[in-house]
Amino acid sequence: MRDLENDSRFFLHELDVVSDDSKKNCVANVIEKFGRIDILVNNAEVQCVGPLAELPWSAMEQTFNTNVLGAPRMIQAVVPHMAARKKGKIVNTGSISVAMPTPWAAVYGASKATILSLTDTLRLELRHFGIHVTVVAPGAIKSNIANSAVANCSTAEWNLYEPFEDIIKERAYLSQTPKSTPADVFARDTLAVLLKNNPPAWFTTGQFSTIMAIIYHMPNWFKDFVARRIMKG
Template sequence: MDLYEKRVVLITGCSGGGIGHALARAFAAKNCLVVATARSLASMSDFQDDPQFFLQELDVSSGESVRHALSTTLEKLGRIDILVNNAGVQCVGPLAEVPLSAIEQTFNTNLYGALRLIQAVVPHMASRKKGKIVNIGSVTVLAPVPWAGAYTASKAALHALTDTLRLELRPFGIDVINIVPGAIKSNIGNSASASYSKMPEWKLYKQFDEAIRARANLSQSLKSTPTEEFAEKTVNVVLKDNPPAWFSTGRLSTAMSIMYHLPLSVRDFILRKRFNC
């Protein structure tokens, strides 16, 4: 397949060990040309000499960085067929005491970061009357659990944004897909633990510190779905001619879907027992 006949896929948050990195490899395995982006090129060094990848530094919290990465990509490759908004950060802690600056950073990355990319790429896709926008949400939106409210709220907003975009962009031939991962093996637990260590000492919640700390690594048990398995299934769905609006896979995805339909009193009882609150 000629280089210029391949689908061009731009993915945010492709640092090694994460979901984005696995998605990049899975798209490349399907003969796509992958624009792999991250805040540091060094974090994607294993892609460096592979012609399947075009590497770009990209900080989704910066409008200037987004514009530069997209203009460079379009200048080099001529088009973007698929945008995957994967970049995200965790924020663990009780909402009543988490610094607002940490919550703002979470939304700036998880929600506004995705919207920056979307607003930058939509005019290009609309001009071609084709394209796909893939937003990586979270299964925790179905049943929000204690100690990660800021993260879940940012992903819930992303889910709502995705539903709206699906309708608004349809007239322009652009598909919008909500990918909802369950517990997937990645480096997000380490990142969450690192950010939690920078939190202030809790005043009201000192006695819950152990439970809150455990929340940082909740998705990283031995039974978590391997990143490669998640990536392969996701890519197969995204590349369909008529992709579904919603796709959820990974450990606990079915359980959380069931939780969503439970009466709130029952759900609260289960979560209080599970998270010691």
């Protein structure tokens, strides 16, 4: 972050996607400084790990408010500007994990599945205005999301699922392995796709992305079998 602050090519601005005031302030300042918005990347997200039957309601609300509603907030803020120019690109970040839902990640998976559906509809609605809409479904990308997920759920008390407490925490780090794709590599690959004149409606990249895309087309009994094996380590 400090490197970006000292780089004249970047204009850093604080943005809270769950705040209407923060959204309006950010978009207004960007347009004032640069005169236009070419690309919107909806990448804000939080992880939520735990058994659905016992997850704190506040954790579920935070996940959906950030992962799902954050994107439409930003979309509604920039679309009038893009539509007036008949030009623009919107990128929504999903997750390849929706190809095979696993235990302890129901809320996160549901939020990303919603993003996929939302993007498919938005792509059709905005085509008339010359706005391209793309969804990127990352595989395992190195980030701090697992540490944040464990911290957010550290106060949760599992009753029915107390014997699974260690396994639940392990699920948070499923995407964080020594072979996970570095964030800068993911960013470079994503940018290369987005800068095309006609970006694809969907693309995926990162560790596990190919195998997960294949598993998506498998029958449910096979997906359940694989998920159980993964959870047992």
